[in-house]
Every structure is written in C-alpha cells, then in structure tokens.
Amino acid sequence: MKVVFLGTPDFGIPALEQISKHHQVLACVCQPDKVGSRGKTECCAVKQFAIRHNFPLYQFEKISRDGVDVLKALNPDIMVTAAYGQILSQEVIDIPRYGIVNIHGSLLPELRGAAPIQYAVLLGLKKTGITILNTVRKVDAGDIILQKELEIKPYETNGELFERLSDLGAEAIVEALDKIEKGTVVYTPQNEELATFTGKITAEQEKIDWSSSSDDIINLVRALNPSPVAWTTYQGKRLKIYSLRPADKEYQGVCGQVVECTKKSVAVMCGDGRAVTVLELQAENSKRMDIVSFLCGRKILQGEILGE
Secondary structure (H helix, E strand, C coil), X not given: CEEEEEECCHHHHHHHHHHHHHCEEEEEECCCCEECCCCCEECCHHHHHXXXXXXXXXCCCCHHHHCHHHHHHHCCCEEEEECCCCCCCHHHHCCCCCCEEEEECCCCCCCEECCHHHHHHHCCCCEEEEEEEECCCCCCCCCEEEEEEEECCCCCCHHHHHHHHHHHHHHHHHHHHHXXXXXXXXXXXXXXXXXXXXXXXXXXXXECCCCCCHHHHHHHHHHCCCCCCEEEEECCEEEEEXXXXXXXXXXXXXXXXXXXXXXXXXXXXXXXXXXXXXEEEEECCCCCEEHHHHHHHCCCCCCCECCC
C-alpha cells in the first residue's frame, strides 16, 4: 500500500522502518523544528529518519490548515500516526482510501491521551500494550483493529518500557496493515465505560512528595526516568532521583528524613512508614551517578529532611 507516516519522536521509528520494508512510504510528516534551551534547532527523530532514507518530508505548522492539499496530491491508500502531536480534522481523516490508523501505547480504552506509557508506570500497572486503532475526531476513541499485550517488568522505567513498546508497535502495525490490505480486518468498538485518560506530566508532579507511599514514590521516579526526572531538594539545592528501591529493613523517622546514610547507601522515609533506598541520583551542576560514586565525593547527613 501507499503510506503517509505521521510522527515526531522516536516512538514511531521502529514502525516506520518496518512499514518501509513492506509498503511504499510516500512521505513522512512531523512537527516543525523546535529551538532548544541552548538556542540550537532540534531535529526530531522522524525527520532524521526521513532525511537518511530520502523520504519526502513535510512539517506543517497546522496540518489541518496547511497540509490538506499536499496530502490529497500524494493520494495515499492509508496514513499511519504514531505520537504525531497534532489533532487531525475530518477533512484530513477522509483523505486516504483506508482512512488513518494510529499506533497507541496502551491497551485501549485504558490510558487514552498524551502519556500512556508514563502513566502505566506511574500507576504501577503490571501490564500494558499496543493498540492499533482507526482514527476518529475523538481522541483515541476509534475502533480497535488489534492489540498486543506486554508485561511491565519490576522496576522498569518509562524509558525502558518506551523502547519495548515502540518495537511491539512496529510488529503490530505491519500485521494491521496486512489485514487491512487483504480485507480481513475486524473493527471492534471501544467500551466507553472503561475509558481512562492521561495528560502530560506537569512540573508540579516532578517534585517528590515524601508524604506519599513508598510504592507511589518509586513509581513516580520510574515514570520520569529518563525524562523529565523526579527531584527533591537537599540543603536548598535540587537533587534529581533516577532510581529507588524499597529498603530491606524498618526505620523510624518522619517523611523525607534521611534515616540511614553509610558510605554505600542512603535511605529516606516515606509517608507509609516505609523507607526507600536511593540507587542513582544527580546533584546540581553534576552528572548522574550511582549512589556509591556519589557518596565518594559528597555527604548526605543522617537526620536531614529532603524536600524542605
């Protein structure tokens, strides 16, 4: 089939790669370039892939305003979206012969919205997966074409799960396109009563609330690793936390208190009366380190309160 691919981050790259092996990629569409924090123009993963493989590339400021004529001229059989980042008008949806299908990183109708992978980790779910669905005007509400489940590993981070789901998405979209092309696809409506929703992680969520339970704090740290990274403060300076585990013994202390600090470990009390041990962290103006390396050059005093 003739395919137009719409995506921006690296989540869709394995899928785009597999689609290009089985179908004709007419063009790639991604978000416009952004200027980074240091003033440099940032080129997204889909743009980089398109340039490397000489695929025509379009970056519409507003696709439903600027892209309709271009997409009609391409005359695709189908369009595939994967974390594209713009809402599509009905006029755009109606362009391809077989419509538009989306690669979504959850088992819909659970975790619709912008951050399904992060929220699967944040909520401590034991499994998630990929849904290939037909695109409609309501966010992530179209009929399901197929789903593939994936168990979430203990202490798996958002970044690790992201990579595994992107590979699973590639597998799923090839299978879905094959069914669509052969006319064997079955469209299954979603149960709206079971729908849950996710939004983008906010800046307020990034700061660790030590009055939360140890499980919730561990899941927050996992969900924000590798970005934007959960953080707390120590003696007025920000301390990024990349990895935590449940402490293997009981302690007494108040929320956020450093209840143990040796040459090799730091334990912090949480709101459920259980402590967590810090495995990886990063001080201001420093690099990410394991706790042993960190403590070689710095001290965290037992009895201090983090987050104050």
